[in-house]
Amino acid sequence: MSLKKTLYAASAFALLAGASYSETTVTIATVNNGDMIRMQGLTDDFTAQNPDIKLEWVTLEENVLRQRVTQDIAAKGGQFDVMTIGTYEVPIWGKQGWLVSLNDLPDAWDADDLLPAIRGGLTVDGELYAAPFYGESSMVMYRKDLMAAAGMEMPEAPTWDEIKAAAAAMTDKEGEVYGICLRGKAGWGENMAFLTAMSNSFGARWFDENWKPELNGAEWTATVNYYMDLMNNYGPPGASTNGFNENLSLFQQGKCGMWIDATVAASFVTNPKDSTVADQVGFALAPDNGMGKRGNWLWAWSLGIPAGSDATDAAKKFVAWATSKEYTALVASKEGWANVPPGTRTSLYENAEYAKVPFAAMTLGSINAADPTAPSVKPVPYTGVQFVAIPEFAGIATQVGQEISAALAGQQTVEQALDKAQMLTSEEMEAAGY
Template sequence: MSFKKALCAASAIALMSGSAATAESLTIAIVNNGHMINMQTVAKAYTDETGVELNWVSLEEGVLREQVTSDTATGGGQYDVINIGMQEAPIWGAAGWIEPLNFSADYDVDDILPAMRNGLSHEGTLYAAPFYGESSMVMYRKDLTDAAGVTIADNDSWDNVKAAASAIHDPDNGVYGACLRGKPGWGDNMAFITTVVNSFGGAWFDADGHPQLDSPEWNAAINFYVDLLGNYGPPGSEGNSFNEILALYNEGKCGLWIDATIAASFLEVDGVAYAQSPNAGNPVGANWLWAWAMAIPAGSPNAEAAADFIEWATSKDYVQAVGNHAEFGWGSVPTGQRASTYAIPEFQAAASFAAAELAAIESAAPGSTDLKPYVGVQFAAIPEFPEVGSAVAQEMAAALSGAKSVEDALAASQEAADAIMREAGYYE
């Protein structure tokens, strides 16, 4: 096999057609992130209008991926709507695991940001609709950097970011210089780690699919990551991913955090500033690209009703419904999916992070390059990547915790990845 070939307001409810009434209920598997949790409240109006009961299955990121992949691949039929992302959507669409999406003209599919629309399509067909999209950026406490006399610039060097983390690190007063993902998972620690590796000039695979985890670039990147987080991060960082770090940040315990741009919607501390992701000489791939999107498993008996729900939940009017909701407001609308959101004056006034988020999304580079000969920023768009990424994630967590040296962890990673790619038939 060639590697390259493998390569709520009434206005919101008004979008729905009467076909939703053909199903009495929908079972929806979602990731337990803030915007998804908020949707459960906003969507009560959907049930009131249509009579369709919405049964929510809210799961931690890694567990969701595992359960949704297993159920969808085997045609288990447990869910009517599933949360997936850019790694899965094109591959699952091509394999016939999920249904193509065709929305009404009012939906305005061209309003979806091109990066999101392209990343969720296969050969021009949209297979998942983005509920929210994201890149990654630096979110830092400007009061702490000002007090320490340091600055963090857009696309700063990793050395300068490390110096800033050192300057604001004050564990005696409960402030850690840098909070970064360490929890093992191909979409957890490896999402962040891969962007570091990219910025050091490394890649997952060469053009023939051979893993490159024993390269000098990987070695330099992982040693830097372990040193930065080991010296200036909170204890137990090997157990932290998005939700854990968000809680730490809002408790005032993080000086800087490099993670999903969507986190900015949920930060509750004052004085947060934003900068584009740092790099070690190679800016291409230094910030990731992702969307949590909604798709319909193939063969679902409720496919028509599921499509109606997805059209509502990812529409312009859903954004208005959240913005005008008494409990949420314009600072809490799902972002990164539609261009029109960034033109709403109320959103611009409420979201100080908007310009930085959009810049990060628009600068993300998922296309293949000479250094990275595959599609994807923080993942490789091949079916085997979740298995490879999950194996390497465990080794990186072991290196971070001190259970293994970086060199031993990378050697084990290379061996595991090589075995997976050989078995898949990429090379002999």
């Protein structure tokens, strides 16, 4: 279908969702990243089709968003009609009956077009409990010009040792260019998302098959020491406060030789409106350590409807619009194909125009390479690549992340941080009855 025809189909799509609404307000909680900000700027298209639905936005930093929506849904507070939530929350909350099933979205929305890995992470017992806005894994984004100046080439599938060598070669602290930028900000979805994925490639796991923590074991110790070596020698100053948005800004300003983070960042580092190095960015798979696992994750930022919403029908109409093929076409028409939300639909990766985007194939390959059912080298009792899919994980991993961030800031040793992490995790798991 041509772009023009696809856009024309948007108005027809709106009719498929059914009833009209009278002065209905839909309150949407979302994260302050670029794709979500872009969506807010395009909602005139939705309100033109639905003049009797008013949208109200609550836009929050990632850690704050997670805290607010978790508190609200657990308490049945009813503050929000649509929540931006991730692959961690959806199966847990769906199983607890906290989310509205989306199995009845219009046929035109085409649930069968969703990538199996993404759809599977949002489905419980055959019920889809959130619609993916974008899907992601993680990969290496690097400066081709700095690699060339160092006389090096980035392999398509690098090892951690090759990453360290490249970081050393590209670091020029006097010129404020740092060989590598990685997440250091504490949070289960910030530094611990990166470190948990990294640890998989070092053979580590959060728990053994009997749910006993292994955080001060040899594999986690090797992971965190390697991370500290990279960050302390080749990373930017103040890295313990840097999360996704801070590192994105550093990379766009030309201050990072490499950045290992979400594949969704590719459109922002290659956009000449925002990035001073847009024409010099290359991509590679997340590193491995020769053990058969790469340090990449699997995630989808998705739109879910809490069971306490009093505007469920209107919320479904918005969710269907924001996660549709028609919305993708709308973004392409306004911003270009490189800026459409990636990683959710098979049809996007079959699109000849999108195939020309330099990071499209690497993103899809990274998503397909992540296996939530077997994330580590050793067998584990849990699912999840950069998280453990149990309700207790968010609290535990946030505390662990604080200890590791403190070590990165020089306030304690890696051994001290991991011993504390082991103790607090053991106490929390014992209290939870594992």
